[in-house]
Amino acid sequence: MAKRATLADVARLAGLSTTTVSMVLNNRPNSRLSEDAAERVRAAAAKLNYRPNPAARGLRLGKTRTVGFISDEVTITRYASAMIRGLLEVAEERDHTVLISESGRRADRIASALDLMLDRQTDGIVFGLMGAKLIEVPVIADVPVVIANAKSAAGHPCVLPDEHRAGYDAARHLLDRGHRRIAFIGRSEALVDPALSVTIGSRYAGLDAAMAEAGLEFVLQIDGRHWEPDLGYAGAREVFEQTGVTAVVAANDRVAFGVYQAAQERGLRVPDDLSVISFDDEYLASYLRPQLTTMQIPYLELGRMAMQLVLDGDPPPETLVPMPLQDRGSVRDLTAP
Numbered sequence: 001m002a003k004r005a006t007l008a009d010v011a012r013l014a015g016l017s018t019t020t021v022s023m024v025l026n027n028r029p030n031s032r033l034s035e036d037a038a039e040r041v042r043a044a045a046a047k048l049n050y051r052p053n054p055a056a057r058g059l060r061l062g063k064t065r066t067v068g069f070i071s072d073e074v075t076i077t078r079y080a081s082a083m084i085r086g087l088l089e090v091a092e093e094r095d096h097t098v099l100i101s102e103s104g105r106r107a108d109r110i111a112s113a114l115d116l117m118l119d120r121q122t123d124g125i126v127f128g129l130m131g132a133k134l135i136e137v138p139v140i141a142d143v144p145v146v147i148a149n150a151k152s153a154a155g156h157p158c159v160l161p162d163e164h165r166a167g168y169d170a171a172r173h174l175l176d177r178g179h180r181r182i183a184f185i186g187r188s189e190a191l192v193d194p195a196l197s198v199t200i201g202s203r204y205a206g207l208d209a210a211m212a213e214a215g216l217e218f219v220l221q222i223d224g225r226h227w228e229p230d231l232g233y234a235g236a237r238e239v240f241e242q243t244g245v246t247a248v249v250a251a252n253d254r255v256a257f258g259v260y261q262a263a264q265e266r267g268l269r270v271p272d273d274l275s276v277i278s279f280d281d282e283y284l285a286s287y288l289r290p291q292l293t294t295m296q297i298p299y300l301e302l303g304r305m306a307m308q309l310v311l312d313g314d315p316p317p318e319t320l321v322p323m324p325l326q327d328r329g330s331v332r333d334l335t336a337p
Contacts, residue, residue: 086303167206186251232258
């Protein structure tokens with residue numbers, strides 16, 4: 001491999017000082033250099049295929065133009081990995097590099113990954129989680145830290161999905177389409193514990209607020225903290241015993257999948273006989289037939305916003321990112337003629 005050309009190499013070929021070459025290549029204003037000198041520098045740099053050394057420049061400026069990203073399982077989760085894409089998009093736009101480390105939910109790996117980032121003098125660190133909960137992150141002097149899709153016990157600035165608004169919008173979507181007898185599968189007071197989730201309580205509160213605003217309550221609420229298809233299947237069978245239920249709010253897409261299974265087994269059609277709305281927008285949501293209407297966890301935007309806040313500096317304590325409605329085919333409009 002050919003030796004990388006240095007600033008001194010360019011200076012020797014151009015017959016000028018390294019200071020002069022640096023002024024030209026860094027476009028410093030008011031350098032009072034002649035155009036002839038500037039052209040000699042540019043020609044020499046082109047001939048030598050000179051590229052600035054970002055590490056050396058970083059040492060001079062006290063910046064490495066790198067940001068560390070430490071996650072639990074984001075890198076290996078299909079729909080949560082959009083968070084990384086968001087981080088990388090902003091980093092590229094701002095001429096930064098991202099160092100990525102996966103902890104696998106192990107505290108010792110988090111500590112070692114953090115040491116690795118600090119050893120490399122990253123300009124900032126983003127912690128990102130697949131599921132939003134309270135995590136332990138130490139306070140780090142002089143290095144900005146932002147938590148994406150989680151909160152830290154130390155109170156670091158965080159970026160969260162706006163779950164309260166999402167819950168409200170999900171219920172409102174049904175109410176605006178004439179549904180009044182609505183069931184909810186997946187209520188669990190245990191999940192309000194910050195150690196398990198810092199957002200589920202907000203989701204519940206948003207749902208309740210929309211129903212109360214309409215002067216209604218859920219016809220039936222099925223308890224369950226394990227949001228898997230089995231809960232949706234068993235819960236739907238209980239719902240079918242209630243007269244006149246027209247819609248189900250599923251706690252997440254996996255629960256909704258179980259509702260679909262139970263409806264099909266009973267000979268009911270979604271949405272003709274039963275409307276279903278959910279949360280998360282996992283990949284399976286668009287594979288169901290009909291496709292599932294759901295509130296999307298905006299992993300891409302969570303990543304973009306976290307990176308922007310780290311690079312801009314002085315972030316607010318909490319930033320909420322909207323959860324957009326993915327309006328597909330699982331909700332029937334009862335007001336339509």
